[in-house]
Amino acid sequence: MRGWFRLTMGLAGVVLGALWTVLGLGYVEGSALTDARIGAVVGPALVLTGLGALWWGMRARR
Template identity: 60%
Template sequence: MKGWLPLTLGLLAVILGALWTLQGLGYVEGSVLTGETVWAIVGPVVVLVGLACLYLGLRLRGRGTRR
C-alpha cells in the first residue's frame, strides 16, 4: 500500500496543472482563469511537482515489492 498517496496527489496535480495551463493560455474558456498569464506560469510548475510526486510514489511502491 506504500506510495498510493504520492501517486494520487501527483496525478491530481498533473491534471490540475495542465488544466490551469490551458486556461491561462486561453484554450479553455468559461472561467475566471481564462487568459490570465499567472495561470500559464503556475500550471506548468504544478505539473512538474505532480510528476515528481508520481516518481516518488512509483519508487515507494517498487521498494515494497522487492525483497
C-alpha cells in the same frame, strides 16, 4: 499500500496543472482563469511537481 497517497497527489497535480495551463493560455473559455498569466505560469510548475510526486510514489511502491 505504500506510495498510494503520493501517486494520487501526483496525478491530481498533473491534471490540475494541465488544466490551469490550458486555461491560462486561453484555449478554454468560461473561467476566471481564462487568459490569466498566473495560470500559464503556475500550471506548468504544478505539472512538474506532480510528475515528481508520481516518480517518488512509484519508487516507494517498489
